[in-house]
Amino acid sequence: MIKRVVINLMCISLPIIIASCNYAKNVNLLVSGSASKKMDCHVPFTYKKGIIVVNVKLNSDSEAREFIFDTGAFNSKVEKSLSDFFGLETKATKENSDSNGNTRLIEVVSVDSLSIGDATFYNIGAGEVEYGEKSFSPCIAKNGIIGANLIKLVNWHFDFESQQIRITTGPINIDQNWTSIEFDRPMLSGTPLIDIKIGDEIIEDMLFDLGYNGGLILPSKFSNMFDTESRKLIDQATTGIYGSRIDTVEVKELPVTLGKNTFKVPIHFSANGKMLLGTDVLEHFDIVIDNDENIINLKLRSEVQCKPDPTFIPGILNDEYWIVNRVEVNSTLQLGDTLQSINGMKPKDLFQNHCEYFFGLDKLLSSDSVVVQTLSNKTISL
Incomplete structure (x- = not known):
């Protein structure tokens, strides 16, 4: 009887020990990154559908690859096939959620060196990401994401007008035209939270x-x-x-x-x-993220006006049919309804693939009214 109790306790405690070791490895990966001691450079970025994209070189690779720059990402990401190509070793596993709360268990690797222009970072923990079938992230930059565990290591100045980023380990001077906002970070994270x-x-x-x-x-x-x-x-x-x-x-x-x-x-x-x-x-705004002082500095460059927010958005069900992906509550249409045509056109008449749809949807919805034909041949003007 005593032996059985001991065995059962061992069976219970083993997952706890394993989970604790995995947690410790994740913590170590998040805090172990570093940057070159003296760094001050300017790098260009491209701006795709409101997303900042930077060119990144991993380890000794001579090819620059596009990564999304994301202060809201808990840690950096490397697309799985690219991670496999470089033979990045799995160090731990963790649950990872996207901005919609969809969660997956991912493997976490360590990147020996990662360069953005002349700025080089070392021992950066990165999750291996396999994008969802409906994700538009790989349409913007398929190779990965620069996340907060790297971003917190240095100071950044974003100039949207010239589409340029300054990356520095030193201070970034501002004048009276700027406003300063303190930010906090969740435990073990570099993601900035403001009031x-x-x-x-x-x-x-x-x-x-x-x-x-x-x-x-x-x-x-x-x-x-x-x-x-x-x-x-x-x-x-x-x-x-x-x-x-x-x-x-x-x-x-x-x-x-x-x-x-x-x-x-x-x-x-x-x-x-x-x-x-x-x-x-x-x-x-011009934006300076000062990770030394935990301050975000902002300077207004243009009047803040958000882009038009459509009340109707179709998705592609297949080559022949559309599907309703956004609609007003109490509309004649319902979320998930199948549509034969939009302005007389089927998906195959406009888009050859998922990414063409992502970049071309605004043009489809830019007219004052949109006429849809339902599966039951009912015509509705929106």
């Missing part, structure tokens, strides 16, 4: 997310704080690295104060609990 003012309310711990190409999104629990007109959407058009997720969104136009700058933008209140400030707002 902003919406109307008369202070909203704490908003993720300052240069990897999100939307505007401002809050959990739906905050919506009742603001008594103003709204519209409600059912949405499955927004995707993260692992795909999409159904969300109910209430949209309200509200004044936002960021530092000393006040502007009015549509705010999305999400039933999925998202809390993000993205580039649809931030691209109107």
